[in-house]
Amino acid sequence: xxxxxxxxxxxxxxxxxxxxxxxxxxxxxxxxxxxxxxxxxxxxxxxxxxxxxxxxxxxxxxxxxxxxxxxxxxxxxxxxxxxxxxxxxxxxxxxxxxxxxxxxxxxxxxxxxxxxxxxxxxxxxxxxxxxxxxxxxxxxxxxxxxxxxxxxxxxxxxxxxxxxxxxxxxxxxxxxxxxxxxxxxxxx
Numbered sequence: 772x773x774x775x776x777x778x779x780x781x782x783x784x785x786x787x788x789x790x791x792x793x794x795x796x797x798x799x800x801x802x803x804x805x806x807x808x809x810x811x812x813x814x815x816x817x818x819x820x821x822x823x824x825x826x827x828x829x830x831x832x833x834x835x836x837x838x839x840x841x842x843x844x845x846x847x848x849x850x851x852x853x854x855x856x857x858x859x860x861x862x863x864x865x866x867x868x869x870x871x872x873x874x875x876x877x878x879x880x881x882x883x884x885x886x887x888x889x890x891x892x893x894x895x896x897x898x899x900x901x902x903x904x905x906x907x908x909x910x911x912x913x914x915x916x917x918x919x920x921x922x923x924x925x926x927x928x929x930x931x932x933x934x935x936x937x938x939x940x941x942x943x944x945x946x947x948x949x950x951x952x953x954x955x956x957x958x959x
Contacts, residue, residue, distance in 0.1 A: 785820035786813065821870075828894060881906060 780788050790813050792798040800806040843862060874880035884904045892899045 785816050790816075828891065877906065877908070 786794070789798060790809070793800075793809055794813070800809065845863065870883075871880055874883065881904045885902045888904070889899050889902045892902075
């Protein structure tokens with residue numbers, strides 16, 4: 772997938788260009804009702820987009836799936852097994868990450884993955900009796916938020932790292948999740 776296809780102005784998927792601008796903080800609403808309506812519309816589209824995967828799994832031809840694989844660049848050399856690790860294109864990785872976040876329990880997610888893989892293989896006509904997925908998560912004691920933000924912005928090209936380091940620590944902005952958490956905890 773090209774950088775251009777990841778942009779805000781690419782054709783509509785689950786999200787419209789306006790939805791992407793809103794979620795990235797590039798579009799503001801003056802009226803609370805407009806903001807709430809936009810958020811509700813996005814949630815509705817996400818739900819219906821996820822439900823559409825049943826139709827895609829059962830009805831989309833293998834030829835169409837192959838063309839999607841080619842367009843996403845899943846077979847590209849940079850996404851192959853190198854040194855025992857696999858790096859899928861960001862859209863695929865992000866989709867799986869988003870679905871993981873929708874699950875409240877890791878075991879529930881793994882059960883979903885097991886059923887999904889079994890269903891996909893059976894759809895292909897493969898005889899499968901069981902699928903077992905295992906996930907090991909090693910958590911760090913402390914996350915260097917500043918370093919993570921710098922790496923993320925460098926990767927996207929949104930801001931040079933040296934400019935971020937010039938900002939005094941008390942004035943650095945927080946990620947959306949951190950702001951929401953601080954609001955819930957009454958810190959802001």
